[in-house]
Amino acid sequence: MPSPATCRLASPDEQIAAQHAIINRFETALWDGGFNASMLQSYQSAWRRLETLIAARGDDRRHRFVLVIPVADSPAQLRRCLASLLELCRLYGYGGMKDGHFRKVSVILADDTQARSHRRKPGHRPRVRRPGFGHRLLRPGRAA
Incomplete structure (x- = not known):
């Protein structure tokens, strides 16, 4: 026993x-x-x-992190950047997840894209295709 x-x-x-x-x-x-x-x-x-x-x-x-990523006419590089960031968050788990998003890490995209082929229609919000970050899209000359 x-x-x-x-x-x-x-x-x-x-x-x-x-x-x-x-x-x-x-x-x-x-x-x-x-x-x-x-x-x-x-x-x-x-x-x-x-x-x-x-x-x-x-x-x-603990602190929340907000990453501001300036982007212009480089969708492939932006996809790689976000995929890399997402992988790091998954590997280390900082802050945990809630409702499919990391609670302590957010991303703001400051978009200055000039090429029409890379632009979205006004008011378009980027889709998050998998669990990831809270996000906002900012464009020059437009209210956040």
Whole structure:
């Protein structure tokens, strides 16, 4: 018959502090003697675990990030930029997701596109085809 547990469960704050310590050790080991690619997935997993602990605590007071991306006549580069940003958010999980969008990361596109073939009709809002970011589209000379 197993014996009952004799140690207490760490508080949410203690678990978060311990996870920060784990991440710090990963960061040291990840770059010790040059970049160690074999540790990258574990490092990213440690960050996602931290996000889970913070969400479970229920009082995430960290900063929100708003990224402003100026764009003009470069739809392929914009797609790659947004895909890369979305992948980083998924790998590290900063702020978690709500209703299919990352809660702590938003994107504003400042569009100065001149080519008619790249423009959308007035009032058009870009579609988000998969879970991602809150977003706004700004164009010069128009109200936000």
